[in-house]
Amino acid sequence: MAEDIGLMAHLMRRAGFGATYEELERRAEVGYEATVEELLHPEDQPELQMDVMNRYMHGWRDKQGLMANQGYWTYRMVNSPKQLEEKMCLFWHGIFCVGDSKCMRARQILIQLDKFRIQGFGNFETLLTYLATDPAMLYYLDNQLSHKEAVNENWGRELLELFSMGVGMDDHANYTEDDVKACAQAFTGWTIANAIPRYPYGSYANKFLYNQFDHIEEDKTFLGESGNFNGEDVIRIIAKHPATARFVSRHLYNYFVADEPQVPAWQSIPPKDPELIKALEDEYFRSGYEIRSMLRVLFNSDSFKNARFAKVKSPAEAVCGTIRLVGDFTTPNPRFYDPALEIGYMGQDLMNPPTVEGWHTGKEWIDSGTLVERINFAAGEMGKVNSTGIKQIIERIKSAGETISAEDLVKRCLEMLGGYELMEENQKLLVEHAATAASMNTKTDEFAQAVSQILQLIVSTQEYQFN
Secondary structure, three states: HHHHHHHHHHHHHOOOOOOHHHHHHHHHHOOHHHHHHHHHHHHHHOOOHHHHHHHOHHHHHHOOOHHHHHHHHHHHHHHHHOOOHHHHHHHHHHHOOOOHHHHOOOOHHHHHHHHHHOOOOEEEEHHHHHHHHOHHHHHHHOOOOOOOOEEHHHHHHHHOOOOOOOEEOOOOEEOOOOHHHHHHHHHOOOEEOOOOOOOOOOOOOOEEEHHHEOOOOOEEEEOOOOEEEHHHHHHHHHHOOOHHHHHHHHHHHHHHOOOOOHHHHHHOOOOHHHHHHHHHHHHHHHHEHHHHHOOOHHHOOOOHHOOOOOOEEEEEHHHOOOOOOOOOOOOOOOOOOOOHHHHOOOOOOOOOOOOOOOOOOHHHHHHHHHHHHHHHHHHHHHHOHHHHHHHHHHHHHHHHOOOOOOOOOOOHHHHHOOOOOOOOHHHHHHHHHHHHHHHOOOOOOOHHHHHOOOOHHOOOOOOHOOO
């Protein structure tokens, strides 16, 4: 595999959900840095065409059901031209967690996800301000129950611990219990407006309401600053804090570069790559808290380019990446919701994380049950010989001539899937298995079936579980 195509495959697995070999070739001609810039500016890319889906999926159009919206989002992750936009949407969903198990308003969570698409590349302070006014989040963390006479600290605590700063860094705590109390007081009066009756026109989305009469109007001391703070003031103070730059940088590194320890350990366990984290922190402040600028630094760094297959695929990455290679989910079909269900079976119930902490990532994605589910799903998809993507792979391999050696056959299959590299033992076993296919004429149907079996074996390996 040409080095530039291999690097492009790495970029598209991390900044998207993978790509076919044909797409990788096109992008390699454009160049790596130009492709990074394209990905960073989804506003310049075409929208996903939804007209067929709107006509075909009648049960989805009102966007009220969890399964329907999970199916819709999976469809977007597979088919959207704005691949990094969908990847960032999933990134923020894994940090700013809201679950349907409590909200029971899937459409409200979908509205939040749409906001992540719009603001997910922009100013982090602006994003936090939106989050503090998001009805789904306010309800999920009980801020509608926080009153000046009875303050609920749930939202204030999670804003600091899980959404912006983390409990600590460099063996020091980032905030105190008094800071949590002051933060919660600053957000009193930030609530949800009374719902509009659903009849006769159907369900309406909830709206944010600021109730000035339920806000604590008095001086508060927060992170060393004092004043009659409201929620915006608290977020302004949070955004400029060094711990926030570290928190965002480590999340970006963990999501795009290499698996880090779980978030609660970040106070005592230093970053794996201090130099890249420092570069990201510097860019956070230099750019005025802009996520897009931090991503540009990250994707163009040597640390990112050299971190191939250093991350365990999330279930969404495992499912959507495989489907994009197979290429038969480009239009709605009667089993439209199956891919979203598969993601859930593997441990990532989209729009319904287990807690406000979200999903534990890295090796914790894998256990004996989810590994079997991953292998069965991927192998089943690679067995679809008549699908567009598998046909294209077979045709590319056939173009080498009427005969091909077992070594070259395995090499080409690995290239077509994105440049995977197998351990020596697995490589040897696969070449031995490919000997039968190598003895066939490449123009026969038997050879096509044999190639499909090799692809199935590759996606059943340990190596395919990594991005």
